[in-house]
Amino acid sequence: MEKLLIKLRENTISRQELERLEKIFEEQEASIDAAFKEEIETIERRIAQKQKVRRLATFSWVKNPARTLSIAASLLLIGAFGFYFLRNESTIAEKWTGHVEMDSVFNAGRVPKKVRLPDGSVAFLGPSSYIRFPSKFTSKTREVRSKGVVYYEVAHDSLSPFVVSLQNSRITVLGTVFTVDNSDQTNEHIELLKGSVKVDYRNKANQELYRILKPGEKLSYSAQNAEMVQTLINPAVQIDWNSGVITFDKATIHEIAQTLGNWYDIQIRIPAEFSSQERIVHRIDTRQMSVDEIIEGINLIVKYKIEKEREGQFTVLQ
Known part of the structure; x- marks a missing residue:
């Protein structure tokens, strides 16, 4: 795992290696949570004693594999930078170049919650649904992560594709209207109302494949058989x-x-x-x-x- 973390720090990690690292954290989440929390608190105390270091971010421990992955990589950077928490976890290929503010919105109510994104796009969160996005889109893609049922109205930008990262797939669009439902851990559903989207995923043989959706079509992914089924949206x-x-x-x-x-x-x-x-x-x-x-x-x-x-x-x- 140490070699993979070093590759992550140096931005040389491949997609397959990153998926392997994420799987390790998912399988050992509880023990890793406790270990890294204790390690970070120890390092904070040591630095506070030796240097007058102003903390750049307040550390809040969350049981989240992606957050844990960020913390692990941050520990490898302590020797060069001192202690601070890099909160940028928005993209797979993101470079570890500095502090990036991330916004998270969770809908705890029983009616949809409207969220306006930095580029003018709009997301409606269904009950018990969640979205995470940077406070400002600065990379070549506008990438967000979501969980639950989310309806997107994406602002058009031909130079910066809008990307929704799910557990088993990745949706890329320029400007469109679609709905994503990944409420459970085993299935994902994508319904396209306007525009066009490309959905990348892996099959059972771990091959990288993709599907293109047209308005009125729906994609359903089953983690059990790692297959995408393309149908028409239910008009009922x-x-x-x-x-x-x-x-x-x-x-x-x-x-x-x-x-x-x-x-x-x-x-x-x-x-x-x-x-x-x-x-x-x-x-x-x-x-x-x-x-x-x-x-x-x-x-x-x-x-x-x-x-x-x-x-x-x-x-x-x-």
Whole structure:
């Protein structure tokens, strides 16, 4: 691992080597967290005793493999620079040239949260979703990282592609409108509404491949078989992220449950024996209605019933 960290410091590390290093940190996250936290605190104390060093950043320990990776590389730089924490973790090929401010936004609510990025692009974060980006885009690409369900409206810039880095893939665009859903660890879904995007990924043989998406198309990646499946966007569910209006057009209960689950961070359980094929046409304004009001409205127009068990937990009854 030490050789890989040195390569990272010198910016000579390959993509495969970096992926191997990230995997090491993911597998040993707990023990590495504790070890590096103790090491950093020790070094701080020693430097504080010998030099009058003004700390350039407040260190906040977060259990995050990418953050841990940054700290590990910083430890190798201490001898030359003294102690400071490099917080730039925005790109795989980023050079370790100095302090870069990073902004992080987490949506703890149950309605989408609008985030304006430094280049004028806009991201709407679904419930329990997260985005991390530099306070100013200074490199040749505008790169961000996100987790959960995020809708992007990207400002056009032909000289600086907009890049979204996910766990299993990498999305590159110039200016477009698309949605990313990587809520769980094993699957990623990308839906393109306008423009064009390129999605890079690796297959089971570890070959670097890519797909090009056109408006109205969707890509689904499964980590289990390392494959991308390209389909058309489901027309039964239409979401206007700006207005918060969701339109169901002949949608099944499974489509409704998935959509409301992502939007409101709730769980709608559908028993295995549930057999209804009923489809509904319905329009809901999520900014004017609570989830309980939405469920009550659906119950008025369907033959089945969605029953509330407890806060955030519902069950479909035949």
